[in-house]
Amino acid sequence: MTRVAMERKVLTENDRIAAGLRAQFARHGILSVNLISSPGAGKTSLLERTLERFGAGERVAVLTGDIQTDNDARRLARWGFPVRQITTGGACHLDARMVEQALADWDLASLDLLLIENVGNLVCPSSYDLGEAAKVVVLSVAEGDDKPLKYPAIFFKSELLVLNKVDLLPYVNFDLALACEYARRVHPQIEIIETSCTTGAGLDKWLEWLKARRAMVVAPSIILSEAKDPRS
Amino acid sequence: MTRVAMERKVLTENDRIAAGLRAQFARHGILSVNLISSPGAGKTSLLERTLERFGAGERVAVLTGDIQTDNDARRLARWGFPVRQITTGGACHLDARMVEQALADWDLASLDLLLIENVGNLVCPSSYDLGEAAKVVVLSVAEGDDKPLKYPAIFFKSELLVLNKVDLLPYVNFDLALACEYARRVHPQIEIIETSCTTGAGLDKWLEWLKARRAMVVAPSIILSEAKDPRS
Numbered sequence: 001m002t003r004v005a006m007e008r009k010v011l012t013e014n015d016r017i018a019a020g021l022r023a024q025f026a027r028h029g030i031l032s033v034n035l036i037s038s039p040g041a042g043k044t045s046l047l048e049r050t051l052e053r054f055g056a057g058e059r060v061a062v063l064t065g066d067i068q069t070d071n072d073a074r075r076l077a078r079w080g081f082p083v084r085q086i087t088t089g090g091a092c093h094l095d096a097r098m099v100e101q102a103l104a105d106w107d108l109a110s111l112d113l114l115l116i117e118n119v120g121n122l123v124c125p126s127s128y129d130l131g132e133a134a135k136v137v138v139l140s141v142a143e144g145d146d147k148p149l150k151y152p153a154i155f156f157k158s159e160l161l162v163l164n165k166v167d168l169l170p171y172v173n174f175d176l177a178l179a180c181e182y183a184r185r186v187h188p189q190i191e192i193i194e195t196s197c198t199t200g201a202g203l204d205k206w207l208e209w210l211k212a213r214r215a216m217v218v219a220p221s222i223i224l225s226e227a228k229d230p231r232s
Numbered sequence: 233m234t235r236v237a238m239e240r241k242v243l244t245e246n247d248r249i250a251a252g253l254r255a256q257f258a259r260h261g262i263l264s265v266n267l268i269s270s271p272g273a274g275k276t277s278l279l280e281r282t283l284e285r286f287g288a289g290e291r292v293a294v295l296t297g298d299i300q301t302d303n304d305a306r307r308l309a310r311w312g313f314p315v316r317q318i319t320t321g322g323a324c325h326l327d328a329r330m331v332e333q334a335l336a337d338w339d340l341a342s343l344d345l346l347l348i349e350n351v352g353n354l355v356c357p358s359s360y361d362l363g364e365a366a367k368v369v370v371l372s373v374a375e376g377d378d379k380p381l382k383y384p385a386i387f388f389k390s391e392l393l394v395l396n397k398v399d400l401l402p403y404v405n406f407d408l409a410l411a412c413e414y415a416r417r418v419h420p421q422i423e424i425i426e427t428s429c430t431t432g433a434g435l436d437k438w439l440e441w442l443k444a445r446r447a448m449v450v451a452p453s454i455i456l457s458e459a460k461d462p463r464s
Binding site for chain 1: 270271272273298299300301303322324351352353354355356372374375376378379381382383384385397399400403404405430
């Protein structure tokens with residue numbers, strides 16, 4: 001009983017900070033995306049391929065979480081966009097306070113898109129709201145098609161499933177149709193994009209998804225400001 | 233501060249139960265191995281290939297942990313050895329109490345080897361002692377060679393690293409020598425076996441490791457009983 005009460009308290013504190021972040025992101029019209037996967041599913045590679053396709057004028061930034069090392073931040077910094085590493089020092093997930101602290105001295109007015117790469121873990125990060133507009137789960141085909149049923153929480157909470165490393169399909173025992181069926185069994189509305197960061201397959205669709213999702217973030221705030229002051 | 237205190241209390245309770253399990257395993261001369269990896273690194277496939285190579289007289293049993301589904305227990309039951317699924321219902325790791333409960337009605341005197349397949353998670357299971365003689369970390373080459381540096385705790389605590397899915401090496405960007413160097417940087421004494429459950433490569437070495445490790449479990453108890461009663 002004590003443990004349950006404690007968990008609730010921790011999550012409430014996290015939810016409070018996450019709500020503050022969400023309000024900030026909304027005020028600045030920022031789409032924030034929380035990328036979650038097992039270790040090695042290809043989150044960093046997906047971000048590399050994403051940043052390399054963005055023009056220099058793109059208003060994008062990345063927070064990347066790891067238990068140890070700043071390898072990912074160094075990999076991602078090459079494209080010249082703001083990148084910051086959050087090293088959790090043992091924690092198995094990012095929480096809202098870590099994101100709040102990492103953003104403290106950033107000018108959010110200069111951003112349209114914030115990509116948050118969580119710690120590699122298909123379980124724990126799903127319980128921690130970071131104030132993001134959308135969670136995206138990345139699953140590598142090398143991990144097996146049964147993962148949506150075995151780790152349902154993250155598939156239930158994610159708007160989009162990125163099925164990555166499809167270039168490995170000829171060499172692994174992975175039934176693509178079955179994996180999609182399992183994901184939709186857990187979350188019927190989940191969108192699915194198949195990608196390969198090696199061949200570039202599906203990356204256009206991923207960028208289109210980001211663009212469309214960003215439009216959804218901006219639209220309500222325009223409508224809201226019009227509703228507030230119809231004369232302006 | 234409160235959170236740290238809580239974690240300590242939970243771990244102390246876990247350690248108490250784990251010590252009880254360890255004493256039971258020692259009394260019965262059982263080698264218990266705790267297999268830890270990311271989701272989809274190939275723990276279940278490794279166990280399938282292990283059980284299929286054992287003769288019917290082998291005194292082996294398997295506990296397999298998952299958040300949801302009993303898929304793995306069903307996969308593993310085919311070889312006729314005792315297999316039990318532990319479904320954690322959300323928890324990101326096995327703990328000693330789950331193992332204790334799963335073993336409650338098993339006759340440990342009938343076992344020489346207990347293989348425990350943890351929940352797919354490269355982070356949290358490393359903090360929970362299950363009373364095992366050895367932790368074994370399984371890393372798929374599809375996950376990337378940097379994982380020992382990014383998730384050091386489990387590589388530090390494991391006696392053996394099983395580098396699995398080496399059949400995929402031609403198709404992925406994975407530097408085998410570098411991965412081994414990173415693992416040894418975290419844990420200089422770690423043993424490393426390269427395996428493929430698809431081609432069968434390295435499985436003999438894995439079985440030899442289990443045999444040698446079992447001999448280490450049995451030997452001290454013989455020495456102990458001789459020391460206790462030299463006349464017998």
